[in-house]
Amino acid sequence: MQIDKIGILGLGYVGLPLAISFGKSIHCIGYDIDKIRINNLKKGIDKNQEFTKKIIKNSLKLKITGRLLDLNVCKYLIVTAPTPINLNKEPDLSFIKKAAIDISKIIKKDMVIILESTVYPGVTEDFFGKIITQKSGLIVNKDFFLGYSPERINPGDKVHTLERVTKVISGSNNTATKKIYNLYSKIIKKVHISKNIKTAEAAKVIENIQRDVNIALVNEYYQLFDKLKLNPHDVLKTASTKWNFLNFKPGLVGGHCIGVDPYYLTYLAKTKGYNPKLILAGREINDSMHIYIIKSLIKKINLSNKGFSKIKILILGATFKENCSDLRNSGSIKFFNELKKYNNNLHIYDPVADQRLLKKITKIGVVNNLKANYYNLIILLVPHKSFKKDKKKINKSLKLDGQYYDFNKSTKLDKIRFS
């Protein structure tokens, strides 16, 4: 089957790889509402540093646009709208809604509209599709087709790229499924057909919940073994000599997936009268891990509240994971903001992060240079590889009687410097 004219709505971490990959061989229009992003991409600049100018420019059939109406020539639309949570930790479907309204303005007969965002089972058909129908008057499977194909993008991962990872697809009926299968088969080797849209939606959301719960479990170990005066990292290292032990590490779960997606499923579960105890217990641990560490540090450093408020503290690493510039939902920033309540001389240092954005988020405390013999306490949170280069400077910045804490190595405060 000949595929032509694909529109991609949203050119972030998920949309851009799709647009570039399709654009190598098929006429593809990439659309985003962010004018700065559009201007950058037109110049071949991806501020997320996932793609070089050469790769973007080599996608010869890709056209970047900020005009929604440019998409009305498309036969396929792929929607990569963000699905965050609101302050009550409930799904915020406003971006999906906006996309549906936008699409209803450009929809044409027989268009195939595919959602890639992480959602709970039912959103594609009963929310997204329904809005399109309400606004356009067109009917699913009669006038247009719906599909769901969850993104599995892992930012910074050069091995599990879009083309190499199995793509799950699903359609509103058999015709839709076939069309969507053919579409993705043009760029992806292994396409897996899910039984129906809701099964694919459920499969996507549980992938990230599994990681969240497993990290929560090792965070629970961290807290318990800290209490028992055992180093949790030693215990995990020993356990991981077993052939089937799963090597998860304690962490400040952040980002826009693992810490967010579980709330999509728990929200739906609650509306259906089911209380998902385990998933919520996991969320509770991960959402408060930064508070646990701060309280335990204050205890260990053994100063009065007033004394603690005055010492000079440096946090190393601000992004949501190591070797990645993304600051969204960063656990380190949550840690920084919480620790600020107890301390008046708090600095944060992260050469990997976008400095302008970092300053905007933290307001004060961002440093670019480390003063020598300055800090009483250095806390390593996000172990960027690049810190190795800064090793001397970091160690010099710690006072001679200063203390060092590496969350990823120990539960103890140490005299030993960064190594």
Add this chain to the structure above:
Amino acid sequence: MQIDKIGILGLGYVGLPLAISFGKSIHCIGYDIDKIRINNLKKGIDKNQEFTKKIIKNSLKLKITGRLLDLNVCKYLIVTAPTPINLNKEPDLSFIKKAAIDISKIIKKDMVIILESTVYPGVTEDFFGKIITQKSGLIVNKDFFLGYSPERINPGDKVHTLERVTKVISGSNNTATKKIYNLYSKIIKKVHISKNIKTAEAAKVIENIQRDVNIALVNEYYQLFDKLKLNPHDVLKTASTKWNFLNFKPGLVGGHCIGVDPYYLTYLAKTKGYNPKLILAGREINDSMHIYIIKSLIKKINLSNKGFSKIKILILGATFKENCSDLRNSGSIKFFNELKKYNNNLHIYDPVADQRLLKKITKIGVVNNLKANYYNLIILLVPHKSFKKDKKKINKSLKLDGQYYDFNKSTKLDKIRFS
């Protein structure tokens, strides 16, 4: 270093492989309090069917005994006492205590005493070792040595055998650690030295907790997706097309490890003032999964209580896992006992299980033959391979309007027979 005279206390699933393996090249004395077990093993019979007569007989330097005093020539003692839980779901250390008292009767200067049982951090030194000292007057690291080396035996697994799996060891001091390292290195390729005994104890107990929590998570999915009218097996199959998705399956967690070990750590945690929410949430789900399934089945079959009590029901599979004869802590037996409260015509069929023991446990309801055209409902719980051979007989035993439920395939009652 020359190793000689090893005593193994307890010749069950853990002790027997050790005794057989050491006995191939080193004088080894295997001891058990179960006289029937001793008589059988002397004849080369392992009722657990893990070892053939030939293998047992070929362990030429192994001597089997029921006399404790025979162990007093040993330089090393390895203790494989069971560590179950009591009715309050708290650790039952009575077997460990008995072993310590027994050992104090035969202990000699410089003996190395190693515990292999799953325990919580502290049991080896602060409970087991302490009792030996109290009873014998001998002091650890002065008069004798202590060690902990957790068993990683996986019954029925022919790949991950004792000799092939990395063995974690730990000792009460450096001398003990060296001796224990040398001991196990005689039969095991990869020996991992743990930092100390408590770290090794903690590592062992979290290995099984990880499995328990992950199964609890998919059990939670099972319950939620059942409510959402999605087949959880379809969802899991779809998710498992992702490269890092962990392929756990819903299950009636039973056996003497996964369903028991978490309570060892949670008990210790609570005595130290820490409430392990996630581990306990996992236990709660797994411990009540059989009740969930029964209630959901009764709802689906849509009969009055009286009507349900009268239908003829058959359960397939009674052991704690498939293709294994072990009935201890079987989830299927728990299911059977619970379902009996609602139904008066309940049968159970399991050609793999020890029939005598099965009859003893269930009292009534065990069948060896399946009557044709007899059952209104057949429930497949434990999918033994051998059921495939019985396929025709099983399908014939279901009435024409009977219903079939396969826990491992669907949440639905089905007209489709066993296939």
